[in-house]
Amino acid sequence: MLSFKRALVFAVFFLTAFILLRRSHGSTSEDDQIVPAPKKRPAGAENSSHKTTSTSSTSDHGAPLREVHVSAQKALQDTSKMSLYDRLAYQYPYDVETKFPAYIWQTWKWTPANAEFDFRPQEASWTELNPGFVHEVITDQVAAHLLRVLYSAVPEVLEAYEALPQPVLKADFFRYLILFARGGIYSDIDTSALKSALEWIPDSVPKESIGLVIGIEADPDRPDWADWYSRRIQFCQWTIQSKPGHPVLRDIVTRITKETLKRKEAGLFISKQKSVVEFTGPAVWTDTIFDYFNDDRFFDMSYSSGNISYANFTGMEMPKKVGDVIVLPITSFSPGVQQMGAKDVDDPMAFVKHNFEGTWKPEAERHIGDS
Secondary structure, three states: OOOHHHHHHHHHHHHHHHHHHHHHHHOOOHHHOOOOOOOOOOOOHHHOOOOEEEOOOOOOOOOOOOOOOOHHHOOOOOOOOOOHHHHHHHHOOOOOOOOOOOEEEEEOOOOOOOOOOOOHHHHHHHHHHOOOOEEEEEOHHHHHHHHHHHOOOOHHHHHHHHHOOOHHHHHHHHHHHHHHHHOEEEEOOOEEEOOOHHHOOOOOOOHHHOOEEEEEEEOOOOOOHHHOOOOOOEEOOOEEEEOOOOHHHHHHHHHHHHHHHHHHHHOOOOEOOEOHHHHOOHHHHHHHHHHHHOOOOOOOHHHOOOOOOHHHOOOOOOOEEEOOEEEEOHHHHOOOOOOOOOOOOOOOOOOEEEOHHHOOOOHHHHOOOOO
16 A cells, blocks of 8 residues: 555646646647638639529539638728728628528518507518528617617718618618628518528529529510619519628618718708619619629629620529529519519419509609609
8 A cells, every 4th residue: 555655746746747738738829729710712713704694504603702701810900991891891791601691681660569560461471481580570769779789880881871861761771781781681571471581592503602682673674664664674672682791782881871971961862863762772772783793803704795784684584693693583572563574473483472562563653752
C-alpha cells in the first residue's frame, strides 16, 4: 500500500498534469484558433451567362453572381461613407444557398382576432396549406415599430417610410422592406392560397439556386395596351417570395427611399406624372426586375444576344428561370381573370387567387392616388 505521503505526491502530480493538458487544449492563442472559412464562389460565378431557360431544362444558364457571406466572420465597418445601396447590402447580405425562410407576411387594418377583420377565409388558407410556417398579419402600428427595429441602422429608410402620406404607399413599401430584411412570402390580405408554397418552385430547379419567386400580373397582348397598363409585361407585387437581402429588393428599397426623400424636400408626392403605380407599385417593381436581369454586375452580358425584355415572357405557360429568379406564368398568381391567357383556378399552375377587392379592374381604377 502507498503511504499517505506518497499518495499525496501522486495526487499533486496527476492534478498538475490534468490542468496543464486542459489549458493546452482549451486556451489556444487567437492566431491558432480554427475559424470557419468563407464559402468559395463556384468556378465561373463571375462570368454568369445571360439567358432565360425553361425549368424543364437541366442546364443552369444565367446563374447570377452570388453575394455569399459568413455571418460569424462579418467584420465591423465604417458605414458612414457608404452609399445607401451599399449600407443595405452590409446590413442584410444575400446568400442564395440559404433556405427560403418559412414566414408569411400580410398587412391589414386589423388582425384576425378583431371582429372587423373581413378576410378570415383568405387568411386561413395560408395557414392551412403551409403548416409549420410563421404567419403574421401586421397592422400599420405594428409595422412602424417593426421597421424601426429592422432598419435602425439605416435611418433614411425609416424617414422615407414615415414620410409617405398614404396607407397604400406604406403598404407597398412595407412588403419590400420586410422581405428584404427577413425573407419569406408577402401576400396581400385579399389573396387566397391555392397550393402550398413548397410547390411553387418546380422540382427540376434546386431551391439553393433560387432567391426570388415572382409572377406575371398582366400580359396585355393588344395594340392599346398602354391605355390600360403601365408596362407591356407587368410583374405582380401582391404575392412575392424571397430570401433575405435579394438584390432586386435592395434596389427597389433604395429607389423608393431616394424618391420619397426627394419628394419630401420638394413637398410633392403624387401627381399625374407619377402615380402610385409608378412610385411604389407594380410599374417600379417591374422596372427594377428588368434592370436586374440586364445588370452586368450580376450577369455576363457577353453571352447575351440582347437585353431581356417583355418578349422573353409574353405568352409563357410554364415557369422560367432567369439567374436566381423564377418567373411564374400569369396563371400562377392571376388565375381566373378570363383574359391575357390566364387559366382557371383549378389549373395545376394556379397557386394563389387575388381578389382585387372583388373585381378585375383596369390599372387606373385598381390603384388610388392618381389625382
